[in-house]
Amino acid sequence: MRTIITSAVAVLVLGTASAQAHSIMEKEVVVYYDDLNVATPDGAQALYARVQIAAAEVCGYQPVNSNISAMQAFKACSEAAEARAFKTLPFDLSGRMNGKTETVASR
Numbered sequence: 001m002r003t004i005i006t007s008a009v010a011v012l013v014l015g016t017a018s019a020q021a022h023s024i025m026e027k028e029v030v031v032y033y034d035d036l037n038v039a040t041p042d043g044a045q046a047l048y049a050r051v052q053i054a055a056a057e058v059c060g061y062q063p064v065n066s067n068i069s070a071m072q073a074f075k076a077c078s079e080a081a082e083a084r085a086f087k088t089l090p091f092d093l094s095g096r097m098n099g100k101t102e103t104v105a106s107r
Contacts, residue, residue: 027057027058028058029054029055029057029058030054031047031050031051031054031085033046033047033050038091038093038096039096040096041096041097041098043096044093044096044097045097047093048093048097051082051085051086052078052082054081054085055077055078055079055081055082055085056078058077058078058081059074059077059078059081060074060077061074062074
């Protein structure tokens with residue numbers, strides 16, 4: 001069984017230009033992590049990097065620094081894509097990146 005998370009963001013987060021669009025477009029990128037030991041900080045960090053790359057792909061990659069409005073739109077889009085992806089995980093990724101342990105079950 002492959003372990004995956006999906007990151008999708010509607011172009012609606014891009015602002016007023018998307019409000020003129022006739023339909024909301026979505027792009028989805030699948031991030032596989034069954035080859036990683038996400039229980040370790042290194043594995044969790046590798047998954048985080050994969051999610052960042054997928055978010056950039058979903059959002060159209062980072063524009064040039066001279067276009068401030070495009071940079072702001074990209075940042076908002078990629079942050080939303082990352083947040084949505086992290087919500088689909090059955091564990092706390094940030095805690096694992098910091099080496100914190102989590103309680104799975106208690107008495």
